[in-house]
Amino acid sequence: MFELSEMEEIVQEFLVESHENLDQLDRDLVELERDPGSRELLAGIFRTIHTIKGTSGFLAFAQLEQVSHVGEGLLSRLRDGELELDFERAAALLDLVDAIRTVLASIEATGAEGQHDFSGLVARLERLQSANPDATPSGQPRPAAAPAPEPADHDGGETEVDSRRGVADHTIRVDIGVLDELMQMVGELVLTRNRIVQQAGTIADPALMHTAHRLDVIAAGLQEGVMKTRMQPIGNIWSRMPRVVRDLGVVCGRQVRVEMEGRETELDRSLLEAIKDPLTHLVRNAVDHGIEPPQERVALGKPAEGVIWLRAYQQGGKVHVEIADDGRGIDPERIGLKAVERGLLTPEQLAALSLEETTSLVFQPGFSTAEAVSSVSGRGVGMDVVRTNIEQVGGTVALRSVPGLGSTVTLQIPLTLAIIPALTVATGGQRLAIPQLSLVELVAVPAGEVRTTIEDVSGVPVLRLRGRLLPLVHLDAALGLTSCRRADGTVSVVVVQSEGRQFGIVVDRVVDTEEIVVKPLSSQLTGIGLYAGAMVSGDGAVALILDVTALGHRSGVLGAARDLAGAAEPEQVTVEQEREAFLIVGVGPDRRVAVPLAAVHRIEELSTATLEQVGGREVIQYRDGILPLARLARVMGVVEDPGPQERVQVVVYSEGGRSVGLVVSAIHDISDDFDGVSSDLGGPGLNGSVVVGRQVAELLDVRGAVLAADPLFYEPAAPATLDWMAVPS
Known part of the structure; x- marks a missing residue:
């Protein structure tokens, strides 16, 4: 059979x-x-x-x-x-x-x-x-x-x-309205379960405790069962993509095929509906802007037929969806010139951007590189809507591109939006929830270590955590509340991640972790922009769910290119928060280089005795992995002092799950005293020069420096000759 x-x-x-x-x-x-x-x-x-x-x-x-x-x-x-x-x-x-x-x-x-x-x-x-x-x-x-x-x-x-x-x-067909209603009832059951379990813990009654535990198990099983009824494979919306690519390829004169991996990966139906249009737009963009015409591909030594890859997988409680192509990639210089031409930012602002930030300008409202409006593109709408729609459902969008090799857009989406695990915290007498999807770790800094662990460098609060510098946001100040710090002086920091960057949220205390039912915000609160929804806690109190990404942008720790176009209201962002911070390092005997602090994952001082050679390049065994090293002096063409060294200073940079250690001569300072004065004077691995802390420093092009050391670093697949490590948090 x-x-x-x-x-x-x-x-x-x-x-x-x-x-x-x-x-x-x-x-x-x-x-x-x-x-x-x-x-x-x-x-x-x-x-x-x-x-x-x-x-x-x-x-x-x-x-x-x-x-x-x-x-x-x-x-x-x-x-x-x-x-x-x-x-x-x-x-x-x-x-x-x-x-x-x-x-x-x-x-x-x-x-x-x-x-x-x-x-x-x-x-x-x-x-x-x-x-x-x-x-x-x-x-x-x-x-x-x-x-x-x-x-x-x-x-x-x-x-x-x-x-x-x-x-x-x-099989049986059920109206989606019935499932939505059932989901709402399960949500109410979860709230009631949370309240009963919390109250049972305050009463010394074994029978009640047993009943509460049984209720907890049954509610969890019912919740899981209902969630499964709403889950659908992402292949349901992928199935239309080959036809979309075929039809658009005919219009644009492209030869393209689609390859899919992980089409069985499941998502909540409501999220599938939310990402359907953004996914279609990204695929259309890949055909229209990414894949070259057949004759151009052949001239470049590529097959006449281009490829678009759709990949999906679950990791860390999220669904990762990748849309990759082997086309022409994105030219940052062309992106920057178009942004200036269309008035999205000034030449001075463009000069201060890294390659990554310049590439991200494609997400700006109204941005397009098309010379003329057609039925396919040129209106400047789409990529900003893609990012907005994905962020509205609690997801993130990341763009990675190598000119001549192709581009990859990665979407990170929660499995569901109805019931999510969250960390509840208290600050200024208010209780708030932080979705665990954004949570990296919790750090408690004892009172005796606060002065040595939390520093205020040029007005920027920074937590020195395992050798790396983590920017901090004081939640009470960000929300305009009065702090109620712990009596013992301990500082509680919630380390979160958004848009590929980490920062710490300083709260008064951590309350608990629980599964919460997400309730929509009223129209009066939606406009604030710092909250993703509301919840009812186990004791019946209403709490707001924090939008981590919005908080990071509002506080200036997630400085993105789109913020430079004036998207934030002047009264919402202070001058100090708008300043970009730099790590000042020494390269060779007298070169002073500014590294954007957002690109710094960790700072390490390593013994030269631990350096090894693999495939003709330096590596080091680091945090249960192998960390490749790149000496900035060689990238910049600086002659190093050949004298013996016992220790080396390393700036760890991570992107796309891979990391590299940039070896420098010295670590000088961290400064945000940058008044916008810059110049295009530079050299290999540099984006020009800037005035930081009243001194001129060369601005490091981090991506360019990494590519100079290893041209394959940003390719979708890791090089077979070297197992690039993902540095644990």
Whole structure:
């Protein structure tokens, strides 16, 4: 017996839907006999047969397509009023339903249509399309009608099984509104469960504790079951992409194929709907802007046919979706010039941007590199909407591109939005929730270590955490609240991550972790922009859910290129918060280099005795992995002092799950005393020069420096010769 699990998913869906439609056709045709003039019934029957015919052709079921096509022709004339339904035509249509059911049974049992002779039925249906079916062109009596095919679900004994039991009887269609209502009820149950479990913990009653625990287990199981009913594979929305790519490729003159990986990865249905349009736009962008014309690809030594990869996988409680292409990539210089030309930022602001920030300008509202508006692109809408839509559902968007090699857009999306785990914190007498999807770790700094661990460098609060510098946001100050710090002087820091960067949120105290039901915000609170929703805690109190990304941007620790265009209101961002911070390092005997602090993952001082050589380059065993090293002096063409060294200073940079250690001569300072004065004077691995702390420093192009050391660092697949490590948090 052919196992259904081995069939293509689309064929299974076709079988289920067709069986249900055929059962409805049986009822509609019988009803139509009683009311032959019902245009509504005729239209519905015609649509069903038309759908079966179209899908059969798509799936290459030729026999099923042929017999459905003839039935569609008869139904079309009945629907248009050219013919009247009589007993013979109704009987022929019912026989058509049985014939389709017979073929479906063969497909389900063997994966193929099988051998069936429907020539007699086809002849009947063709003859009945005539206004006078009893007459023949030659005047001869018409031939006797062929016997109707046996119904596929006749009662043939105990050993025979209804063909529908393999698929249709194992599925059920439920209105999405019913699932939404059920989900809301489960949410209320979770809130009640949280309250009972919390109250039971304050009462010394073993029986009550046992009952509360049992309720906790049942509610969790019910919640998981309901969540599964809402989960759907991402392949459901991917299935349309090959057609989108094919049609757009014809319009744009491109040869493109689509490769998919992880199409079985599941997401909540509401999230699938939310990402459908952004995903389609990204795929269209890859065809129109990324993949080169065939002749251009051949001239560059590439295959004439371009490739778009769609990948999906679950990691860390999130679904990661990648849209990659092997096209021309994004030219940061062209992006920057277009941004200045369109007035999105000034030349001075552009000069201060890193390559990563320049590339991210494509997410600016109104940005487009197209020279003219077409039916495909050029209006400057799309990428900003992609980012906005993804962030509205608690996700993030990251763009990675290498000119000439291609681009990769990575979406990180929560599995569901209805019920999420969260950390509740208190600050200024208020309780707030932080989604655990954004949580990295919790750090408690004892009172005796505060002065040595938390520094105020040029007005910027920074936590020195395991050798790296972590910018801090004081939640009470950000929300305009009065702090209620702990009596013992301990400082609680919640380390979070957003848009690929980490920062710390200083709170008064950490309350608890619990699963929360996300409630939408009222219109009065939506405009604030710092909250993602509301929740009801276990004790019945209402708390707001913090939007980590919005907090990071408002506080200036997630400085993004789009903020430079004036998206934030002046009264919302202070001058100190707008300043960009730099790590000042020494390279060689006298070169002073400014490294954007946002690019600094950690600062390490390592023994030279631990350095090793692999494949002709320096590496070091670091934090349970292998960290490749790149000496900035060599990248910048600086002659180093050949004298012996016992220790080396390393700035660890991470992106896309890979890390590299940039070896410098010295670590000088951290400063945000940058007044915007810059110059394009520079050299290899540099983005020009800036004035930081009243001294001129060369501005490091981090991505350019890394590429100079290893051109394959940013490729979608890691180099086979070196296992790049992902540095743990």
